[in-house]
């Protein structure tokens with residue numbers, strides 16, 4: 206029997222299994238205002254067979270936005286919207302964390318009154334790096350090239366760190382069980398980590414110690430808001446897309462993890478490379494990560510039962526996140542456990558819109 210379906214306890218948290226629904230942006234918050242809705246509450250409430258749900262990437266401030274219709278957690282209205290979601294998940298005996306992000310250079314001037322977004326350094330993303338923008342009346346949407354960024358001032362760095370801290374306070378008020386910092390996929394924390402996007406000459410750039418500073422200073426402050434066991438960070442150490450290629454990244458991430466271990470942070474979440482024919486994560490990296498980090502390790506990226514069992518049996522991970530399978534299979538853990546057939550998601554209905562392709566995928570027993 207796979208340990209994937211076993212209950213796990215970690216400090217005061219009990220996960221009903223080791224299966225996680227990872228953060229997935231679906232662009233269905235209300236507009237204007239970027240407020241989580243009752244439809245989103247229904248969607249997350251349907252997926253509480255998971256041991257843990259991590260709600261989609263959510264803006265820490267107005268200027269953190271890079272895509273249309275993504276939710277925020279910086280206004281009173283947004284906190285109230287998220288309460289609908291956390292209440293529904295808790296009613297169904299689920300656990301839910303919130304992923305918080307600032308997109309940095311992965312953004313567009315339309316979110317900044319026509320000005321450039323800011324980033325650690327004024328380094329453009331490659332031409333094929335795009336964000337999803339809906340048209341003016343809120344219908345439809347298209348992938349649009351990111352606007353070249355300007356370099357952040359030191360005061361702006363401090364302000365964005367404050368925004369992350371404030372987002373953690375608001376997430377707590379909204380009823381989330383914990384919080385995940387989005388340090389993956391080329392967004393602002395990742396932009397600070399890598400030489401490819403961070404060429405600052407102050408204390409936030411240059412050496413690996415300086416490049417992890419932005420993240421570590423935020424963590425040092427949010428452990429005062431959530432217990433450290435309820436805080437996680439998502440990294441994508443082997444991702445080289447979006448102009449992020451820096452061969453030192455795995456080492457930089459391991460350094461950040463040593464600091465996180467000192468702070469007793471609850472988990473590290475690896476977004477592994479997930480595009481077709483991507484190279485697998487070197488086993489040596491998995492072993493190093495395990496040796497460095499004593500708390501939970503979560504992995505995501507094209508996992509199936511066999512790969513999940515392998516990584517669990519090797520001891521390289523404690524929790525396994527399955528992303529796309531959760532979209533079309535609200536009862537994915539039950540289907541996996543009972544070897545039931547899986548439905549396919551409709552790629553045209555991933556971003557934006559209403560209940561179609563969102564809350565209308567049935568449980569297996571309803572098919």
Ligand SMILES: Cc1cc2nc3c(=O)[nH]c(=O)nc-3n(C[C@H](O)[C@H](O)[C@H](O)COP(=O)(O)O)c2cc1C
Pocket residue numbers: 227228229230231261262304387389390439476477479505506507508526527528529530555
């Ligand atoms: C529609 C969609 C939206 C996503 N949005 C996010 C997000 O908001 N934050 C994040 O860290 N990863 C995001 N991801 C990545 C997933 O969390 C996950 O790592 C990825 O889908 C690989 O897992 P899978 O192969 O099991 O789907 C998204 C993926 C998809 C398919």
